[in-house]
Amino acid sequence: MSSTKFTMQSYVRSCTLISTNQNPIRLMLNPNTKFSDVAKLIQIVWRQNAQQLRLFLIDGTEIEEKDLISIKKGTTLYAQLKNDESDLSNLKFEYDIVKRVGEGGQGIIFLGKHKETKELVAIKKISSSTWQDQDMEILEQESLILKQLDHKNIVKLYEKFTYPNQKEVIMVMEYLQGGSLLTQANSKLTEGEAKHFSRQVVEAIAYCHERKIIHCDLKLENIMLSSLSCKDIKIIDFGVSNYAGQPLVTENVVGTLSYLAPEVLSSSYKFIQPGQDVWAVGCIIYGLVFGKLPFDGNSPSETYRNIIQCNYQITKKSVSKELIHLLSIIFVVNPKERANIFDVLSHNWFREQLKIFKLNFSGINVRIGRSSSVAKMYSSRKSYDEDQGLVISQRKIVFSRRSVTRLDKVPFGAKIK
Template identity: 65%
Template sequence: MSIPKFTLSKQVRFCTLISLNCNPLCLLLNQNTKFSDIMKLIKISWRRNLKFLRLFKPDGTEVEEKDLINIKRGTTLYVELTNEDLKPNIIQQQYDIIKKIGEGGQGIVLLGKHKFTKESVALKIISLKTWLGQEIDGISQEQLILNALDHKNIVKLHQSYLTQNQREITMVLEYLNGGSLLNQANSKLSEADAKLYSKQIVDAIAYCHQNSIVHCDLKLENIMLTSPNSKEIKIIDFGVSSYVGQQKLPDSVVGTLSYLAPEVLSPSYKCIQPSQDVWAVGCIIYGLVFGKLPFDGANPSETYRNIIQCNYGIPKKSVSKDLIHLLSQIFVNPPKERANIFDIQNHSWFKEQPILFKLSFRNGRSSSVTKLNSYRQQQDEDQIILVSQRKNMYHRRSVTRQDKVLFFNKIK
């Protein structure tokens, strides 16, 4: 029996196939190579009868047949072999599960290590049991959005698929082990460092809005450091993200109360708009600089009123004038008068080094783009309350598309 001819084309690329308990195999690829050709070669060289074949790059990305034409010379491909007719479970067959690293309304997140490449990944598993009555296309919108995004400050999606029985969606994501920005939001963080993190967030969201995508649940917990010793961040959890102008589900509020814009809490809010991300970005910047969130009250009702009235304070002794002006451009109701993400991106706070000055007031209130007066004296200017140290964790929870209640009526 002769080896299948892979060298008929002038554009031949030499690759290496590696599989468990098998010697490395030289593969010659051209533009006509199919999976069936590779399976024939494996049958001859490794003496294995196959019914199914999967190929992976060294970074854990799965290679589909249509991608073979783009494989570069010298690439190492890892092979998963099976005699089963059905596609094997990726969790059991391809990854060693280390531990659970997260859980939310959509499913769980596991830390996995690729058996061949030893690459660490985050495995997000969404069970369709929690999404009864919804279309699969709607449930899988997160993977569609992540596939459309390619930015250094947005988490990478390596691959995703629907299991054979259509009961789970598994997404293989870039693993980020530096912790969330929630851990950085305290009184010890300098304004310069807060600006460094904020600039990356703003750039990433500007990229999203340029591609007509709204995150819808921006918060400190959804922004991760890439590693413990790095100041590079990536935005995660696009599970409730939508496209600009997409209809909001009736009688539902998506997001986390402390970061929600006033219009999102209104029953007249019908379509997803970028303005809600801008408001959340302002809350994140405020949280990084001051160590607390701008509108948090003693209970959800007070938080709701503070948001509607744009009621926030400046609790530090000294901050830059540019920062105060930036916040006054963001915390504005109605949203049409609010700065957009590109205005924020070009704001002077990101252009200049912070110049600190002492404020002559203790606490403040703002209800428009220009008003920074009527300052209240409810707490000492030196008091910095750490974000999420309160025990009222109920208004920290993200509200998903499953909540079919008028949330704004509950908290009024």
């Protein structure tokens, strides 16, 4: 009885491997080819020790090791080599700077294009001649956290280049073209549309909190639309993010006043807590539905007072009962009594069909503030001057920060009022 002779020849495919400033390599792929095999070939032919190897199709699509088996004969693959993060030439050889697109408190944002794959990226350049070692460690924290996160609604970090001698860090990140969610927060946005955006934010933060990662600076400006043609969002700017339970690294409150939870404004707040993200999520939901932020006043002192007294208003006559209840369990002064992000995610506002009802009130504004005891506690504060002193007295508040990949420029006057 004759047996059929098995051959692997039909499974072997000849491909071309290219990289910047290197001669092309003929790459033979079989069902057992691994990234380590490709790295060994690169080491022999190009004399490059690729510690971290990424492979792309010419159209910019990144392929993983499991995808090698499906690569067709004649395909050209681009190899991105990363031998040493301190080698500035890696960035210059791999990317072209298209234009400057934004600027924040610590860095400048450029639009870049990969020279071979033509993939668009956001390049954040952070530099300072006055940095101390501690400052470099803080910057390292952002990239370390982003490398742990892989969620469809969180910006992706592709590469990081650190140049200690030049006091410079460059981060190559996913390019988001749709602008910030701040541009969507207006009175014309329906509650259903606000829910669509809000659900994505909550799902991403729940993913972070599962891993004990707290964003610490959630706001509409730090939520970007992936493109102008879709409603998918990405959370950006993990520059001050940290792990739950970690001590604060500064005496100052870092964040944006309008989104800060009451406990963050207290001098007794010493450790990172998930509740501060939940409060900020509530502000984002409110901003999307009502077109303004819940605690904003005519002055910083009034905003501060509204936060610590938990004074906010329902400024639309037609809203759902589920939304009002959701806000009521988020905007709670005591963080131990506040809903956590998983309570928010499972709330009926996200699970049920929208049911709108008419509120029965003569005016437009209805006060929802939950903590009457807190309001009484601060009722003795009489003058505007005293209030102004209160804002700054114990801890300095940083009212605005940079965005890692904020590619839009929103004039101050156009922001939520």
